[in-house]
Amino acid sequence: MFCSIKSPAQRRFVRTCWLSAGLVVVFAFVAAAAFRLGHLKGLLAYPVAVLPALPILWVLIETGRYLAAEKDEFQRNLMVQCLLGGIGGTLAVTTVWGYMEDFARAPRLDLVWVYPIFWLFVGLAWPVVYRRYK
């Protein structure tokens, strides 16, 4: 995500993101296997279904911690602008798609895609924001 790691806080955040991405994959496989083999139902189904979301929640918390820990205010400013790009892009896509679903019978967009869409837009915002300060 970062072109080059500039601070210990960034290093820690990037490490967290990679670890979380790995955990999402592992937990998704575990949850899928548990539902396929265990035929989970009732109250037990909820915590197992939530399992892949836990590393994602962890990254969201770590994003806030990164912003608090980053001592380089310029780098923090870049990150905030990219996050705003991510939020704006995600809101735009999901809102437009929602209306397309409602009125034009567009295929249903599963909510699990909201998080990847958000980071996709953060990633797209990064070079745009960086270029502004070159």
Add this chain to the structure above:
Amino acid sequence: MKNRLKILRAERDWSQADLAQRLEVSRQSVNAIETGKFDPSLPLAFKLARLFGLRIEEIFEDERS
């Protein structure tokens, strides 16, 4: 905001990386401040002033004044 960072740096024969190290920020941050694309916060401006032994207004120019 216009500033004299480049001149002050040159007087001391410091590179952007040298100044960044002294300020504990990235070289990119120094470049953005130097080129007037990013205005530093008051704490960072004071840090710069202390480093160069000057007052903030001797480094940064208020374009409205």
